[in-house]
Amino acid sequence: MATIRALEFFSGIGGLHFGFNASGVRGEVLESFDMNQQANDTYKLSFGKSPVSRGIDRLTAKDIEKYNANCWLMSPPCQPYTRGGKLLDDQDNRAKPLLHLLDQLEKMKTPPTYVFLENVKNFETSRSRTRMVTLLHKMGYVSRECLLAPYHFGVPNDRLRYFLMARLRSSFRGTTSAMATETTETDQNFDSEKEIIYTSWPMPAFVEEPAKSTKQHSFQSHELRHFLDIDQSQAKHYLLSRQLILERPNFRFGASERTKVVMISSCFTKAYGSHHVAGGGGLLQTLKMEQEEYDFGDSESIAELGLRFFSPTEVARIHVFPLKEELESEIDHESLTSESTTSKLPVEETLTSVRPFSPRLVRNLKGPFLRFPDKLTALQKYRLLGNSLNVWVVAELLRGVLFADHPGSPLPVYRQY
Numbered sequence: 001m002a003t004i005r006a007l008e009f010f011s012g013i014g015g016l017h018f019g020f021n022a023s024g025v026r027g028e029v030l031e032s033f034d035m036n037q038q039a040n041d042t043y044k045l046s047f048g049k050s051p052v053s054r055g056i057d058r059l060t061a062k063d064i065e066k067y068n069a070n071c072w073l074m075s076p077p078c079q080p081y082t083r084g085g086k087l088l089d090d091q092d093n094r095a096k097p098l099l100h101l102l103d104q105l106e107k108m109k110t111p112p113t114y115v116f117l118e119n120v121k122n123f124e125t126s127r128s129r130t131r132m133v134t135l136l137h138k139m140g141y142v143s144r145e146c147l148l149a150p151y152h153f154g155v156p157n158d159r160l161r162y163f164l165m166a167r168l169r170s171s172f173r174g175t176t177s178a179m180a181t182e183t184t185e186t187d188q189n190f191d192s193e194k195e196i197i198y199t200s201w202p203m204p205a206f207v208e209e210p211a212k213s214t215k216q217h218s219f220q221s222h223e224l225r226h227f228l229d230i231d232q233s234q235a236k237h238y239l240l241s242r243q244l245i246l247e248r249p250n251f252r253f254g255a256s257e258r259t260k261v262v263m264i265s266s267c268f269t270k271a272y273g274s275h276h277v278a279g280g281g282g283l284l285q286t287l288k289m290e291q292e293e294y295d296f297g298d299s300e301s302i303a304e305l306g307l308r309f310f311s312p313t314e315v316a317r318i319h320v321f322p323l324k325e326e327l328e329s330e331i332d333h334e335s336l337t338s339e340s341t342t343s344k345l346p347v348e349e350t351l352t353s354v355r356p357f358s359p360r361l362v363r364n365l366k367g368p369f370l371r372f373p374d375k376l377t378a379l380q381k382y383r384l385l386g387n388s389l390n391v392w393v394v395a396e397l398l399r400g401v402l403f404a405d406h407p408g409s410p411l412p413v414y415r416q417y
């Protein structure tokens with residue numbers, strides 16, 4: 001079976017590339033495309049190669065064909081479909097690069113065997129989605145669609161996203177799989193409205209791999225505290241000002257940290273960390289930990305809770321990006337256990353945690369790691385991370401659904417603990 005030669009469109013800080021690496025599937029990302037300078041600088045620092053910065057809407061089928069790629073990974077802008085936005089869908093200029101790519105796909109002499117797309121919840125009801133799925137089926141693809149969040153995969157984060165995976169029917173030749181029945185359906189009979197959108201995990205792969213047990217699809221639920229910075233000395237920089245809370249009657253927060261209870265952080269948006277928009281991402285409670293009920297109408301009592309934003313590194317960790325900081329956190333371990341330390345987390349437990357890309361695991365990982373240029377501010381990092389995606393979710397979908405019958409490493413990298 002051919003190794004995967006992927007193109008990564010709308011690459012941002014490389015979430016899809018990291019996900020591809022983590023899936024353990026044999027292959028490589030040949031080229032990436034994005035026009036955001038800060039995202040491209042971050043990508044270059046992480047992967048050692050700059051994405052193509054030319055607008056995707058200016059690429060021709062011929063430009064794309066020269067890569068001889070057999071897989072497209074895409075995470076197009078979500079604003080045309082975001083609830084709370086104008087919902088202009090295919091009439092929004094920001095939908096144009098995706099629609100342009102679909103036009104090029106139709107023109108390709110050798111279209112990619114595999115297509116993977118990520119977007120926000122709501123894309124599933126859009127005209128853009130109907131156009132995409134209808135085109136794929138007309139061109140001879142079969143597809144799987146789902147709405148899943150990191151918490152389905154054991155990561156305490158509520159970021160529901162739409163995923164579409166498609167594969168050319170011809171790639172199933174010789175397989176005796178459940179796909180045989182699906183592939184008998186004629187293109188004329190295809191009704192995009194009737195396609196199933198899976199909302200739980202595991203979902204059916206294109207081809208069942210007998211060697212893979214269901215155990216590989218089950219996850220330990222990781223507690224939010226395992227994703228926090230071990231060195232809490234920087235936490236003060238992320239505290240919400242008392243004034244901000246008092247100015248906002250009925251100020252609500254989405255997540256709190258308990259020592260024993262698993263809490264779920266909510267979806268980090270690209271506006272996260274902005275003091276103008278103190279929402280859309282959850283906050284951590286750092287004081288009065290015994291308090292379990294909140295009177296949101298009483299701003300004074302809320303201001304006493306020591307609420308803080310997650311740090312950019314914590315957001316990256318929750319999005320399961322591989323971070324070199326994990327190695328450094330082992331050094332912190334030494335200092336944190338010294339007598340002089342005042343603020344500390346349950347370090348022992350954190351270090352022995354088996355969450356994805358935990359220090360223990362990262363020690364064996366050669367990279368690439370996510371690295372932000374020094375010049376980026378915390379707000380710029382939040383914005384890039386808010387635009388990005390959960391690496392682990394992508395890795396599992398690639399490994400368990402799109403490439404289920406592909407030779408990969410026996411277990412994805414984050415499972416080798």
Ligand SMILES: C[S@@+](CC[C@H](N)C(=O)[O-])C[C@H]1O[C@@H](n2cnc3c(N)ncnc32)[C@H](O)[C@@H]1O
Pocket residue numbers: 010011012013014015016033034035036039054055056057075076077078097384387388389
């Ligand atoms: C939802 S984000 C994708 C983020 C990415 N998956 C990641 O892990 O960071 C969409 C990206 O599309 C890029 N983009 C939007 N329009 C574009 C265009 N016409 N050409 C190239 N890139 C574009 C934006 O700069 C942004 O980084």
